[in-house]
Amino acid sequence: MTDKQFSVHKSMVLSNRKALALYLFKIDRAHDVPQIMAQLVDLDEFQGTRISLEVVTNEISLLAHLLQEDYLGLKVINLINVDFLPLYQGIKLCLDPLLKANIKIPFIVICRLVARYFKVITESIQVRLIEEKNLLRLEFSPSMPEQVNHHQIDGVILAVHKILAAFSSVKPTKLTLSYRQSSHGIEIYKQLFGISAELSSATNSLYYALKTNRNFQSNSISVDELAMVLDKNFFIGPLHNMLDKEFPDLSYAARCQHILITIMGLSEPTREQVAQVLNMSVSSLQRRLREEGISFQQILLTTRKMMADRYLIQQNLSATDVAFLLGYQSSSHFFKAFKGWYSMTPMVYQKLHRGDS
Structure with a gap:
């Protein structure tokens, strides 16, 4: 569909706004909160649970202009509690049967769920999981480059990182960014991701090392055992129900x-x-x-x-x-x-x- 209208879940917009208010308090600009919030769109004007990507992008661009902060996406998303995001809640429902059975969940399972269902909270960035030899790569591409700014790309990469970290201790080994050329201020990536960012790269990607070539295997559960548990407990049913509800067509x-x-x-x-x-x-x-x-x-x-x-x-x-x-x-x-x-x-x-x- 060439004329597709991409959208963002209202809960994501609300989470961003709450985190923005926390950020303003953090930089001693609490007095600006009422004035800045008054310039944002009224969410009640939009029917349903989703808002046009164009509207959300314009709002983020306005905030970046008002605050003159080149790393606003990172600083705001860093203050978000991912537990309240629908994607986190859906993944938790899917993984609860494994967690209750004290089964160590292979990291690739979590990556798949995040990548395949990320659109539940926002379609601003397409998240693609690429399984390569001895590593996993999460690639982040704007759905509509002309309607997405670098604050959104930063924010999505960090949101994905935070959601993965909520379910796994596996750390990223490499971060590449295509949309940043200047190294001014990039130490923030090291602070938030634990690794330095490689600038002017071909893609926006987070890399994770794999221990074996058999990507799904782990020391604690065999593939056959995993499949049996997943079949018995519906696995992705709760998360897919969310997707169907958000995209009924x-x-x-x-x-x-x-x-x-x-x-x-x-x-x-x-x-x-x-x-x-x-x-x-x-x-x-x-x-x-x-x-x-x-x-x-x-x-x-x-x-x-x-x-x-x-x-x-x-x-x-x-x-x-x-x-x-x-x-x-x-x-x-x-x-x-x-x-x-x-x-x-x-x-x-x-x-x-x-x-x-």
Whole structure:
């Protein structure tokens, strides 16, 4: 859709405003709070739970101009209590069964949930999780570069960092920024993230090291055990319900693909699992998909092919790792399926496209 209207959840705007007031108190400008707040839009004028991204961006630009603070996004988000954000609350509901069972949650599971459902609180920045050899990379890209300022990018990167830190002790190993060239004042990144920022980079990314090539494995739980716990406890159901509530116009095909990308390699990608997440019967899901002219198997195949291409070509992962990431029971099952798709092995496909590039 070329004319898509991106939006921000009202709770995010309210959290920003509360943190802004705290920031003004912190810099001894409490007397300016009434005057500054009076210049912000009245949220009651907007129906529903979301506000246009353009309106929110204009508000942040106004605040940055009034306060003449180049790092306003970081300083405000640093004062936000992430516990009150819908995304945090949804993730906590999903992970509670694991936490109550004293199961150590693999870091990639948390990263997937944050990246796949971040739009619940804001669509200003697209958060993409990229699984590479021995590391995870979270990439941050403005949905509409002409409507997003660097304060929003800073704020989203820090918000993601704070949410991840609320569920895991894993620390980022690298931070790259494409939108900052000057090193003036950048020590704030070291203070907030624990690492220095690399400026003028190709992407805005947070990097995390992985201990093994088998990205989902951890010392405390096997993949099979994790899948069994996730299946038993619905896993992403509560979080996906939030997404459906915020974006009710999504097609069932789009919902299925979103769920499949999220659970692929973590839980069995079956129609039963997807129907469970959507809180509906398998027959109801199949009927909805038929009405849209597509089947679950077609969506699953399209999703697997799309992800296989990304893992093999863009991320240059081994065929064995890709088989694992796509949820195949063994490498041989993946090899057989892949050869049926393209009449060649994953390695030949990878070498062919590497030659093209």
